[in-house]
Amino acid sequence: MSDLNTTLALLTHHKTIRQFKPQPIATDIIEKLIATAQHTATSNFCQNYSIISVTDSAKKRAIAAISGQDYVANNGHLLIMIADQQRNQQLALAEHEPDKLLHSTDKFLAAVFDTVLVTQSLVVAAESIGIGSVILGSVLNDAQQMIQLLELPPLTFPLLGLALGYPEQDPSEKPRLPERAVHFTNHYPRKPVALTNYNQQVQAYYQNRRQTPRTTNYQQHIAQSISQELGNRADLAAIIQAQGFLLDFKTDREDH
Amino acid sequence: MSDLNTTLALLTHHKTIRQFKPQPIATDIIEKLIATAQHTATSNFCQNYSIISVTDSAKKRAIAAISGQDYVANNGHLLIMIADQQRNQQLALAEHEPDKLLHSTDKFLAAVFDTVLVTQSLVVAAESIGIGSVILGSVLNDAQQMIQLLELPPLTFPLLGLALGYPEQDPSEKPRLPERAVHFTNHYPRKPVALTNYNQQVQAYYQNRRQTPRTTNYQQHIAQSISQELGNRADLAAIIQAQGFLLDFKTDREDH
Structure with missing residues (x-):
């Protein structure tokens, strides 16, 4: 273990990239990255995620405005990672199986796990061919607008964005906790x-x-990271439930 | 992109391993894998996760009983991946910063994201040196007992297990969705x-x-995967809240 192999070195030198060359990433490369990441482990082989490529420039600008970050508009390719039990609901209905469990905390977490595991595989796959990335938690600044922009049906939720591109910066590595x-x-x-x-x-x-x-x-x-106001993020609970998830919780906001 | 590089090939040929050689993984290798995975991107550089190595054989057997899978006891090393805002709470208190936000859906999701991203990096790092793994959603079969076994304080939650080991099987690759x-x-x-x-x-x-x-x-x-009873998993909402998370949801079970 004294020498790092290629993959360990790649993981060890991970740096988030927020400035990209204007060059778009070719469609066949995006498809190859996704096909690769699809081999990631998923909860009970249920593949509870979907991925939306945002190529429409007006939608990209709208998502950049939600995120408050210009690199969400200026990158080589923008993906939105969707926690997805909708596909499973369709399959269950076709088998005449009640879909009650899909609305549980358990199945929401399963969808979140699958979506985030695939996201990290995409990051690693991209870096292995020289493509940098930034994971965008900031799409949750306005989850309701994300849902409308991407026409997300019940039992789907826009969890994270992933901006990809050829790096235009070489930031220093942030020291991790011991x-x-x-x-x-x-x-x-x-x-x-x-x-x-x-x-x-x-x-x-x-x-x-x-x-x-x-x-x-x-x-x-x-301390600073928890000193800010949540803004629209204070509505996350209600929005997640309006999408049909986590119905074993209750909120005061169900009339919103 | 016609030839796969080492990392893309590794990701493409991922297979979950459930039968391991009895050989334990050396401590320095585990530490190296964790140090590598620590470089994974985290939400706002808050590193909202912790990892517990379970080496005590009685605890390992107890977790195997919760999971209902013998490979949870029989592997080279067992990790439990913890969504963690407890460390941040301590740091915030030391800065006299109110911790209200740490109890929000937003910060629970941030902790889940960080924990799952690191989990996938561990899987990839391990596979790069010939160590197989299985991600254990089954630790949530009894989250309350997991919390007690691992002495988990408020604002921590046992999200996933990760059993690692030298493979004793070579399963065929499962076809992924188109x-x-x-x-x-x-x-x-x-x-x-x-x-x-x-x-x-x-x-x-x-x-x-x-x-x-x-x-x-x-x-x-x-259809079969959602036809089963949730068992103790029906209590997940209440248990997550008893740990101080997702307090912007309400449940009927707060008296439990």
Whole structure:
């Protein structure tokens, strides 16, 4: 294990790319990446995900406006990753099987698992051929508008975006938490793991990076990340349920 | 793209392994795999996950009993993947930042995303050095017992298991859905995509496989997968909330 093989080196040097060359990614390459990622493990072999390529420039701009990030419009290709129990609902109905379970927390989580596993395979597959990416949690800034834009039916939900493209930047690698802070044996630690050195490492990273340097350490970064208002994200619970998921939860917002 | 590079070939030939040689995976290899997977993209650089190695044989057997699968006890190494906002809560409290957002759907999903992305990186990293794996959604058969076994504090949740080991089987590759059934352009399809040929492919796979052959086609497989009782999985909503997550949902079961 002293030398990294090709795949380990690829994973170890992962960097999120947010500036892409204008060159679009060829359709056959996108199809090849998706065909590759389709081999990812899925929950009970149910393949509870779908992928939508957004090529319409007006839709791309609308999604960039939701995300608040110009790289959502300016990239080589934009994918939206959909948690999907709709296809299974159709198949179940054709077999005259009641679809009650598809509305459970269990099956929502299964769809989320499958969608996110495939997303990471797409990231790795793309990087292996020199294509960078950024995973876009920011599509959830307005999930309802995403649903309308992509004409998403019941039992589907737009979980993540994935912007792909040929890199136009070479950012420095962000230091990760020390392994002892994320990896435990047999039980969760009874006391918090001290992160003094890591706080300093992250501060040094932020101070030294080329773009938007600042003095934040890791603890301050985490505090800031939960100091913002949720905005439309406060409606996520109601929107997920309006799509037919997580019906074993209740909300006060069902009349919205 | 006509030739597959090493990483694309690895992803394309992924197979879940459920029979492992008794040989344990060396600790330094596990640590190397985790250090590699830690470079995976995380939501807003918040690293909302933890990983617990289960080496205690009584705990391993207890988790195998929850999963109902002997390969959960019989493998080279067992990891439990934890969605984790507890570490962030500690950091936020140290900065005197209110932790309200950590209890939202938004931050639960962020933790799920990070945990599942890292899980897939672990699968890929392991396969690159000849270690097979099976992702264990079955730990959710009794999430409450998992929480007790692993002493999981508030704002943590045991999302998935990952059994790793040197393969003792070479299963055939399961045919995936045709790309046109999972990949769309600009909007979700307005009519279901016909799966006649794929149904036949899956039926042929099940008929021809060495272990437990059967005649099920894909549509029948999906119908069967939602015909079972949820068992303890019906309590998932209440258990997730008892851990402090998804508090913007309500349940009828809050008194449990």
